[in-house]
Amino acid sequence: MKFLFQLIISLVVALNAPNLLALAPGDRVDNFQLLDQNGEAHELYYLSDMKAVVVMTHGNGCPIVRNALPTLKNIRDTYQQKDVAFLLLNANLQDDRESINKEAVEFSTDFPILVDETQLIAESLGVIRTAEVYVIDPKTWKLAYRGPIDDRLAYGAQKPEADAHYLTDTLDAMVAGKAVKLAQVDAMGCLVNLPESGRREAHAQISYSEQVAPILIDRCVACHREDGAGPWHMTKYEMVRGFAPMMREVLRTKRMPPWHADPHYGKFVDPRSISNDDMKTLVHWIEAGAPRGDGPDPLAKLDTSWSEWAMGEPDLIVEVPAYDVPANGVVDYKYPSTDNPLDHDVWVRGIEIMPGNREVVHHVLASVFDPSNGRQRGTLGNLGGYAPGKNAVPYPEDSGLLLRKDAKFRFQMHYTPNGKAMTDVTRIGLYFYEEPPKHSLDQLVIYDASLTIPANAKAHQGKVEHVLSKDIMLYSLLAHSHLRGRAAKITAHYPGGDEEILLSIPKYDFNWQPIYALDPPKFIPSGTRVVLDMTWDNSAQNPANPDPSKTVFWGDQTWEEMNVGWFRFRAADDEDRRKARLESEMRQSAAGSRQTQASATHRESNTSTH
Ligand code: HEC
Incomplete structure (x- = not known):
């Protein structure tokens, strides 16, 4: 009753x-x-x-x-x-x-x-x-x-x-696996203000021509176009309409656009992220039935031809050895290498990576290493990297990388089969300085090769840290693990006691290996401890996991694991220190007296010599 x-x-x-x-x-x-x-x-x-x-x-x-x-x-x-x-x-x-x-x-x-x-x-x-x-x-x-x-x-x-x-x-x-008897009861609580809730009719007025298509052009079409990395092409309204429910799903699950840095930390060059407002516009429009509305179709009129060499004709073009990408299956990372054809040393001012086939080249990390000292492992992507939509990697002003005549090029190639067998020959264009630049770009690789990830662990954690022995200007960074990577975070613990998250990747996706370039570059004082926190998911819940029953150790292969942090920087000079001091003083006067200690540390590090 x-x-x-x-x-x-x-x-x-x-x-x-x-x-x-x-x-x-x-x-x-x-x-x-x-x-x-x-x-x-x-x-x-x-x-x-x-x-x-x-x-x-x-x-x-x-x-x-x-x-x-x-x-x-x-x-x-x-x-x-x-x-x-x-x-x-x-x-x-x-x-x-x-x-x-x-x-x-x-x-x-x-x-x-x-x-x-x-x-x-x-x-x-x-x-x-x-x-x-x-x-x-x-x-x-x-x-x-x-x-x-x-x-x-x-x-x-x-x-x-x-x-x-x-x-x-x-x-x-x-x-107990039984039926639920009472499925709904009137709830008590504070009313939540959801101004857009249930406004389907208003959302049907969102203009495809003026609001939706421009967002797609800005955030998606770099990949979702003819011969692009995306599997389907946003060539006209009808295509978008057909994929609209799938777009809603990938937006809500944050799979697309593929950008994995938590927007709450750090500012990066060319983030592929989508703003909350744009996300709302797209999803509301889709939920209202993705109506065509009036106006021209901006997607249909788009020039989607690929430009050759955005940085101009390269001084040297290096070909990555050809690779036959099969029609389907998973291709493990390939690490081809090739010799430097030059007979003299040069300073590189930037590179541009031209994938042979944009539909199957998911990412490229290009490196040079000196075979005589065998420093191969530490060179991950020191020249720069390609991810769909981003070819050119100009180096910061007045900074370069010394390419020695007897160096070797080495590439990390990630191919993703797309249904057709094809051969890829990716080219790397290199651009040189005529005179040696003021600054030499350097890199730091921190890693922990002693990692052991227990079978079935859902969130196993590993940590690598390193204390900087000089003041640096940090340009870009990357956290790297393999198929079991779940999350990564890089934190700077400053000598004054403050800490700052430089990069947080809450949901790591092995498929995407972007190099995160800081905008603007960041002065980091000597004595700062940089910490990389990696979390792996070795459970069956991780759809990428090849075998949850295995204990996993360090290794190059994707079924083994890695815990690597990579940083591109140059040594800071007096001008950088002066600017950093000014900025920190301005921040302090804005924030009151709470941070006086940190400024003392900055000053201290200025007087230290390296
Ligand atoms: C940097 C390149 C890139 C950008 C930018 C991009 N995509 Fe994708 N998209 C891909 C690739 C590659 C795939 C294939 C699946 C994968 O590799 O993750 C894909 C897959 C998809 C799929 C199919 C999902 C599936 O795998 O079944 C949808 C839908 C999609 N993208 C929508 C979007 C939307 C909407 C945007 C913009 C808000 C966007 N994408 C931006 C590269 C991109």
Whole structure:
């Protein structure tokens, strides 16, 4: 009888829901990836080995959330051993990663709180209030329950004990493989402001011609064009419309555009990322049915011919030995090498990499090494790298790399078969200085070859660190692991005690090996400890993992692992030190007196000699 009553209540609630697009039990929850308050990535469908996934909506300053959290913690402590995953989701307009982190620390909230900056995920869940739990069944990705944890809390009131335990009842049923009895209960919590939620008609007015196509041209067409790296070509509206649902999926899961640095840390040259606003425009337009609307089709009129040598005719062209790329399968990284044809030393001022076949060359790292001292390993990409959409690598002004006449070129070639067998001959164009430049580019490679990754470990961590022995201007950096790489972070611990994340890759993707170039380059004082934190996923949940049952050690092959940090820099001079000092003083006067210590350190390092 009581059950029937609850069923009626929940039906009434469902009918009265203010958001007509609200997700109802039985509806499918589409995949997404979001970063949490600590910058860690969480993808919903990664949790496919769980019995249930609980997502509770969160908001800073909401008393009902604060009251619900201890209960949720207790539930988690019991149910996480039963393969139930727990996440919080914050889509508040007024909250951001920093404020969420602050409140989490203050209230000892140790759940990952996913920050839904675009609100797209909350919109698709039909979020109305905070403190509502969504229980998702990973077998079907359907919503099994939405509503409060229990009936203990009310607005401004709470009972000492709950009478109805909605969440644990749901979880007990799911863990036991039984049907969930009560799938929806009216939730109490603070209303979340989602201004775009349910505005399908307004979103149908988004102009393909004036809003959507320009974003695609700016963010996607570098690869998704004739003979480009992308598997399909954005040549006209009809193509985009056909791929629209897939575009929505890759945008929500952050697979496209392929850019893996957390935008909260560091500023880089030519980031391939997409802004939150552009992402909203694309997804809202797709969700409104991807209408053509009026106006010309900018994609149809695009000149997509490939330019030869953007930096001009090279002084030397080096051919990478030809490689026959098969029609399908996985091609392991190739490491061809070739001799330097020059009979004299030259200073290189930049390179340009011209893939023989853009459809199959996924990336190239070009290096020179001196065969006499065998320093092959430490040269990963010291000349520069190619990733789709980026050919030219001009070096910083007045800086060059000395190419010795007896050096050898070595390449890391990543080929991705695309359905047709073809032969690739990639060319490297080199550009020389007439006079030796003021600065010599240098590189630092840090690695830990003693790594051991246990079988089935989901998040095994490794660390490499190095203390700089001179002041440097840092230009670019790269963190490298293989198929089991899950996340990487490079942090500078300054001598004054401050620390700064230089690069964070929350979801490492072995397929993409971009070199991250800092914009502008960064002065880093002697005594700074740079730390690379690598996380590997050796579990079956990592779709790239060739064998979760193997303990993995260091090795060149992709089924072995690496933990490598690479830095391109030059020695800093007095002018750099002067500028860095000025900048840090300006920052301090802006930030008040808190950082006086750091400036003292900068001054100290100026007087040290190298
Ligand atoms: C730097 C090159 C590059 C850029 C920029 C890029 N893509 Fe892609 N895209 C690829 C490649 C390569 C693939 C094939 C899968 C892979 O390698 O990850 C792909 C695959 C896709 C797919 C098919 C997914 C699949 O693998 O089934 C979609 C859809 C897509 N991209 C959409 C986009 C959209 C939308 C943008 C812009 C917002 C974009 N891409 C930007 C290179 C790119």
